[in-house]
Amino acid sequence: MKIAFLTPEYPHPKVNHAAGLGTSIGNLTKALVRHGHAVYVFVYGQKQTEDFVEEGIHFYLITDKDFAFAKWYNYRKYIQNEVQNIISQEQIQLLEVPDWTGISAFMKFSVPVVMRFHGSDTYFCHLEQRSQKLKNKWFETLAVRGAQAYIAPTNFAGELSKMLFNIKNKPIKTIHYGLQLEGFTNTHPEMYTPYSILYLGTLIRKKGVLELPEIFKKVRQEYPQATLKLIGSDASDIQTGNHSTWSLLKEGFSEEDLNDVHYLGKLPYDAIQNHIQDAQACVFPTYAETLGMVTIEAMAMQKPVVNSNIGWAKELMEDGQSGYLVHPKDHGVYAEKIKALFNSKSKCLEMGKAARAYVEDHFDMEKQVTKNVEFYKKLIKP
Template identity: 30%
Template sequence: MHICFLTNEYPKTGFPHGGVGSFVKTLAAALVAKGNQVTVVGLNYVPSDETENVDGVNVIRIRKSKVKGLAWYFNSRRIAKTIAAIHSKNPIHIIEGAELAFAFLPKIKGISYVIRLHGGHHFFAEAENRGIAKWKGFQEKRSFAKADAFVAVSRYVKSHTAKYLSYHNKPIEVIFNPINHDLFHPIAMLQDANNITFAGTICEKKGVRQLLQAFRLVKEHFPNAVLNLYGRDWFFPDGRSYIKMLQETVLPELGVFSKDVHFHGAIAFDAIPGVYAKAAVCVFPSHMETLGLVAPEAMAMEKVVIFTALGPGQEVIVDGQTGFLCNPHDTADLASKIMYVLKHQEAVVSIGKQARISVMKQFEKEAVLTKNLRFYGSIVTAL
């Protein structure tokens, strides 16, 4: 089977990428290992066209258009031409993209188009306290209408997206993202008993502001605690840096404690396990989540994780047994969960071990791969 993924985030050394890029890299490599052909098509991080083979995955990166106001048109046109050229030489069976992927792409007969719900514009509207932008809302509806099938990465993202968008009675299945167990496994390394670690985009919907506010409460009882944040910065529509906003408005509230808050920036995907290994607790207090992989990946390393109780939190963590769930809008609740872990580090070791057992059942790469291949096969057969 030949599967083509549409993403601009396929990991490239020296450039930050998001969770979608990590997911595609893990699944693509697993598909290739099973004898499938995988192509990734997306816009490049730099102003040039590039093609490379990464672990058997053919990655095509297209130069972005610079035409102001019409870049979306020219970018879509070049992606469409690239897909058509690939298909003419080596027929594609499945094209998969995120929520907006198919808005301006013409469909090619014989190819099945699958949207994987990673969390689109409509999905995050509530978490970001905003209305639906007409342009993006239009694109998402248009893309959904073109899809032949859908995969949801959690039960929550499936049900919540359905509040806004129609699946048009097309096939849809919930399949968790796979964990790369070659990277995320217990590491024999001395952890820092004072190390609180966050990984993800530094932005409001990831709960970073509340985490900083909770850290101030933690410092009052654990003066040696240190907060390490790993991830790329997010920027407001006017170009302002979210990290700079935090440094100017939130960090001053921490007073002398602000010296123990460290923004490390984006790091390479294969460096993340080393970061988690050193942590006494990993904290991901998102306001809204599709589910993603940061929490399950840390859990696979037997780390104690504090995850959001909102959205799909309960799909991955049994509170107090395989980790802890928090109300990300309640800084006192978040702080109390962090302090409990720091105070009972020997006692919570068993929670970390149970966490790994749990995610190995739900996110094991081979099992997830099998579910994806079975679903792909049913869609290709039905078309």
């Protein structure tokens, strides 16, 4: 098959940005190539126009462009024309688009369009119970209507998106994101820094990071030697208008606790894996995800995880066996789960082993790529 992806991000040095959305697409595209399919990746909003082939993937970087009037429409049509030209030239059979910002609104293509629910603004606004700009809802609704079928990374994300966009009589398939598991190994899970907690992800309110000061405080009441490490990009805060969530976060810690909190910013992928190995426990108290790539990456490296218990998270692990599921607002319970891990090395190793087994069963890319291919084939015109 010849399959194309339209995306705002991708994990490549020439691309401006990559987070969970880009990582999941990167994992899938590489797996598709390994399975003998031709893959084309269109990355919009870039600094320059460029096309190249790497690891069997055809990349097309689409420059960001200014328009004197209605960029929201004209830039979309510009992207459409660039993508459609390659679709025609290369005889591409299917295009996958993201839901975020409704980028595919107003676009028409000669091939079937499948939308993957990475997490729309509509979805996140609903989970966070905040108001959404009407234009954003309009763009995303138009984009959703323009797709012929949908893929959701969790049943929760699929059902909620179906309700929010009133999707009827179109297929929605749940296919989890996948990991290339040999890239996530931990040959010595028994070796870690005791009493160390790691948070991975953007520092932003919706990820629940502002709950960490109170959770950490309660942990340190019993384990004053505990440390907290945070890795990820800083982000502005919509609610307060503050340009830095890290600055807000620092205000929540006591001066004594803050001495043992270390924010490392954004790090290369390889360095992050070293920090995962070094941690005794990983925490993800998030309020809004469709799945959470960093959670399953930590689990794949045999780390005990204390995760949010909201919706999608219940599809990532079995509570009490392959991880703990706790509501981010339940600071006392959240801290108790971390302390339970600190109190028992055998529990950490047992839960880490179960976490790895759960990931192997549910998120192995070699299994997930087959499910994607089977779904694509049903949509491609004979």
